[in-house]
Amino acid sequence: MIIFWILAGITLFGIIGYLLQIAAVRSYTAPLHSGESMRFPRSFSPVSILKPLKGLDDGLFDNLESFCNLDYPAYELIFALQNRNDPAYKVVGKIKDKYPLKDITIVVEHCNEGLNPKVNNLIPAYARAKYDLILISDSNVRVEADYLGEISRHMEDPSVGLVSNLIRGMSGRSLGAVMENLHLNSFIVGSVCFLDKYLKMPCVIGKSMLMRKTELEAIGGFRSVKDFLAEDYIIGERIHRLGKRVVLSSHLINNINEYWGIKRFVNRHTRWGKLRWQIGGAKYISELAGNAVFISFMPLVLMPISWLSLLLAATVSALKIAHDYYIGKKLCADMNPLLYLLSPIKDLIIGVAWFVPILSSTVAWRGNRYIIGKDSLLSPYPEKGRAVRGPRIVTAIRTRLAWSKT
Amino acid sequence: MLLCDFHIHTTYSDGSVELRRTIDLFGQAGFDVIAITDHAVNGDNPVGKLAHRFKYSITAANFGQYMAHIREEAERALDKYGMLVIPGIEITKNHLTTDNSAHMLIIDIKDFIPACISYEEIFLEAKKQNALTIACHPHYMSAKSDRDTLFLWNNRDKYARYIDAWEIANRDDVFNVISLKKYPYIANSDFHKPRHLYSWKTLLNCTKDTDAVKQCIKHNKGVALTLFRN
Numbered sequence: 001m002i003i004f005w006i007l008a009g010i011t012l013f014g015i016i017g018y019l020l021q022i023a024a025v026r027s028y029t030a031p032l033h034s035g036e037s038m039r040f041p042r043s044f045s046p047v048s049i050l051k052p053l054k055g056l057d058d059g060l061f062d063n064l065e066s067f068c069n070l071d072y073p074a075y076e077l078i079f080a081l082q083n084r085n086d087p088a089y090k091v092v093g094k095i096k097d098k099y100p101l102k103d104i105t106i107v108v109e110h111c112n113e114g115l116n117p118k119v120n121n122l123i124p125a126y127a128r129a130k131y132d133l134i135l136i137s138d139s140n141v142r143v144e145a146d147y148l149g150e151i152s153r154h155m156e157d158p159s160v161g162l163v164s165n166l167i168r169g170m171s172g173r174s175l176g177a178v179m180e181n182l183h184l185n186s187f188i189v190g191s192v193c194f195l196d197k198y199l200k201m202p203c204v205i206g207k208s209m210l211m212r213k214t215e216l217e218a219i220g221g222f223r224s225v226k227d228f229l230a231e232d233y234i235i236g237e238r239i240h241r242l243g244k245r246v247v248l249s250s251h252l253i254n255n256i257n258e259y260w261g262i263k264r265f266v267n268r269h270t271r272w273g274k275l276r277w278q279i280g281g282a283k284y285i286s287e288l289a290g291n292a293v294f295i296s297f298m299p300l301v302l303m304p305i306s307w308l309s310l311l312l313a314a315t316v317s318a319l320k321i322a323h324d325y326y327i328g329k330k331l332c333a334d335m336n337p338l339l340y341l342l343s344p345i346k347d348l349i350i351g352v353a354w355f356v357p358i359l360s361s362t363v364a365w366r367g368n369r370y371i372i373g374k375d376s377l378l379s380p381y382p383e384k385g386r387a388v389r390g391p392r393i394v395t396a397i398r399t400r401l402a403w404s405k406t
Numbered sequence: 407m408l409l410c411d412f413h414i415h416t417t418y419s420d421g422s423v424e425l426r427r428t429i430d431l432f433g434q435a436g437f438d439v440i441a442i443t444d445h446a447v448n449g450d451n452p453v454g455k456l457a458h459r460f461k462y463s464i465t466a467a468n469f470g471q472y473m474a475h476i477r478e479e480a481e482r483a484l485d486k487y488g489m490l491v492i493p494g495i496e497i498t499k500n501h502l503t504t505d506n507s508a509h510m511l512i513i514d515i516k517d518f519i520p521a522c523i524s525y526e527e528i529f530l531e532a533k534k535q536n537a538l539t540i541a542c543h544p545h546y547m548s549a550k551s552d553r554d555t556l557f558l559w560n561n562r563d564k565y566a567r568y569i570d571a572w573e574i575a576n577r578d579d580v581f582n583v584i585s586l587k588k589y590p591y592i593a594n595s596d597f598h599k600p601r602h603l604y605s606w607k608t609l610l611n612c613t614k615d616t617d618a619v620k621q622c623i624k625h626n627k628g629v630a631l632t633l634f635r636n
Contacts, residue, residue, distance in 0.1 A: 056436075061433060087634065091434070108531075259600040
């Protein structure tokens with residue numbers, strides 16, 4: 001019974017976390033509903049938008065097209081690919097043909113300076129950027145016409161070094177995509193808002209990062225982060241250390257996830273978990289404690305099933321469904337309300353996936369395999385077969401425990 | 407080169423994605439030419455009757471609505487994605503044995519062609535409508551032997567003259583026997599689910615209009631295959 005009450009106590013901690021997340025999200029989404037987000041900058045500095053591309057993201061054509069219809073007087077679009085055989089090359093060609101008057105450059109250049117394939121795409125794109133303001137934007141986001149005007153107004157303040165955005169998962173049509181969007185619209189958005197509001201930690205989401213060339217070059221440019229998986233976090237952290245503010249804009253951008261499989265959903269969050277484990281160390285444990293649904297189901301696994309443990313799991317699941325539904329409404333995530341019933345299942349999957357980063361430091365990303373080290377520093381994956389896997393796991397645990405002590 | 411797929415199913419038959427979303431899936435992926443080819447199943451045996459019963463078939467009754475919907479979506483696809491959409495059907499002659507089963511695409515169909523008439527009548531009707539006839543998945547498919555449709559291949563001496571092209575590749579399968587016989591060929595996805603987008607496709611070196619595409623396939627010059635992977 002002691003185990004039950006310990007787990008119930010941890011569950012309560014998670015529920016308090018949910019409430020704090022709601023408060024944090026409310027404070028960021030308030031401008032959306034008050035119309036404050038419609039304020040435009042007084043001056044419109046021209047912007048170079050860098051779009052690293054690899055493969056076909058869901059709704060790629062519409063995602064890219066949304067950047068051709070921005071309500072902003074001066075900007076250029078630079079689409080960067082590693083080779084012409086990439087299926088995205090055909091799509092950007094069509095976009096360029098459809099918008100001949102837009103300032104669009106397609107850069108096809110094989111660059112393998114670093115281990116991070118996104119940064120490898122950004123290096124040649126950056127070399128062609130004309131303007132001082134640089135916006136890095138992922139290929140799986142879709143934006144509204146006022147997006148650039150809204151985020152660039154923050155850069156009028158010289159103390160601001162980087163502007164990032166909240167993301168909202170949209171358009172899920174398969175089970176994996178729905179789970180992905182549920183997770184983005186609850187845990188990810190909630191955590192980002194929570195960390196930014198209460199802990200004042202610079203939270204940078206790499207899907208949208210606006211910065212000046214001067215600051216980017218002051219931290220060593222893209223080449224300085226070419227071997228980091230979490231290049232967005234490192235850039236934000238270094239700009240913060242320069243004494244500049246890292247701002248989280250309340251302007252929501254849409255992350256389009258339509259046809260994901262469950263495997264892809266699990267893979268992505270295992271990868272992101274590994275990243276947070278390597279960056280956050282012991283703080284990563286709070287994520288499990290904060291997963292109230294998973295903890296509330298633990299008594300059902302660890303103890304004989306009782307009405308009390310069933311009641312705990314059912315109550316917490318209902319609360320989590322309500323929590324996710326509320327945040328979803330706040331974010332204006334266009335999702336069928338019935339799909340929120342999947343939220344507890346998603347949290348159970350995430351709870352199981354939480355353990356993977358502790359056991360493995362290998363990541364597979366965009367067709368490449370790496371070993372991930374401290375601060376998400378990548379090193380090539382040694383292809384030596386299964387025999388070395390066991391000792392490597394032990395080494396990984398030892399290394400992480402050593403870091404946690406420092 | 408035009409990136410093409412001439413074998414696509416929607417919820418008008420046994421596909422899992424409705425027509426509009428299918429058009430968007432291919433448009434978003436940068437395709438230049440596609441053909442919508444839902445099944446028109448023979449209703450003269452129990453298998454076909456079931457397909458008709460559960461509305462997994464284009465019939466004379468819904469053919470008009472099917473064509474009107476494709477035309478409407480074709481306009482939208484051309485305007486939005488610069489993608490040419492050609493209407494078609496897949497004549498589906500299913501029998502209990504694979505040796506007697508045959509599927510063939512009728513590309514650029516104008517009037518309904520029932521699947522229960524004879525092969526000769528189907529070919530002649532297609533020619534009359536200036537439509538292309540393509541024998542699809544004509545050989546043994548990997549791990550899907552229950553779905554093999556071998557009739558046309560087994561009777562190629564008799565029917566090859568009526569067939570404009572053969573599917574040399576269907577989704578993940580490649581039928582090298584077709585190139586050994588030097589028959590004209592194309593490659594298609596046999597799209598039923600979103601993941602089937604990533605499969606064998608045809609590249610055509612011609613202008614983007616229906617007649618040029620048909621001529622290119624018929625003459626089989628400027629035709630290439632590509633394995634479309636993400």
